[in-house]
Amino acid sequence: MKELSLNILDVTKNSVTAGADKILITLELSEDGWLTFTVADNGCGMSDEVQRRVTDPFYTTRTTRKVGMGLPLLKLASEQTGGEMRIASSTEKGKSGTTLTATFDTKSIDFMPVGDIVSTVCILISGSPDIHFVFRDITPDGTVSLDTSELKAVLGDEISLAEPEIMAWMSDYLREQYEERRLKGKQ
Numbered sequence: 001m002k003e004l005s006l007n008i009l010d011v012t013k014n015s016v017t018a019g020a021d022k023i024l025i026t027l028e029l030s031e032d033g034w035l036t037f038t039v040a041d042n043g044c045g046m047s048d049e050v051q052r053r054v055t056d057p058f059y060t061t062r063t064t065r066k067v068g069m070g071l072p073l074l075k076l077a078s079e080q081t082g083g084e085m086r087i088a089s090s091t092e093k094g095k096s097g098t099t100l101t102a103t104f105d106t107k108s109i110d111f112m113p114v115g116d117i118v119s120t121v122c123i124l125i126s127g128s129p130d131i132h133f134v135f136r137d138i139t140p141d142g143t144v145s146l147d148t149s150e151l152k153a154v155l156g157d158e159i160s161l162a163e164p165e166i167m168a169w170m171s172d173y174l175r176e177q178y179e180e181r182r183l184k185g186k187q
Contacts, residue, residue: 003115004037004104007077010070011039011100012124018043018098022132025121027114029139033106034083040099045091054087074102081108118174121146122167129161137178141185144177146170 008025015023020041028036046054054071075085083103090096104111121135125148137144148161151170159166 005115005120015041042097045096046089078102080110081105126162142181
């Protein structure tokens with residue numbers, strides 16, 4: 001994949017498929033240029049066997065194709081910058097879920113661009129409007145965030161987060177936060 005946002009889309013769709021009803025997506029950039037990308041969910045989790053095999057491109061749980069390239073490519077992308085990818089998962093009842101963490105050295109020539117993270121977040125929410133998504137993009141210049149539970153508290157149950165007007169508002173809301181952070185970083 002050519003952009004990190006596409007990896008975020010792929011990993012998060014795996015969380016949706018795993019039956020998660022809460023998904024936390026975090027990007028955190030440190031002062032020294034390391035980016036940590038995390039997706040944590042409360043889905044069904046992965047067995048130890050699946051965790052061992054999930055980064056093998058010739059292993060997939062999908063029945064529509066015989067290869068699964070998303071996680072192997074993400075792992076490769078992080079390692080090419082000097083980073084790593086880790087997966088922690090549990091299938092234990094009441095504690096099930098998966099956390100994927102990938103680190104990247106943004107100063108590396110092999111660091112891929114982040115891409116259109118706003119569109120990625122909005123696509124994820126519109127595709128699964130009943131899931132509680134929490135998105136945070138944290139840098140030394142500030143935090144951009146969106147929590148769908150806060151939106152649902154204001155809108156009520158009768159208005160879907162997939163409504164075009166709501167999607168447009170979410171996109172504008174995130175873009176305004178990014179612009180504010182950009183301007184703060186120039187000070």
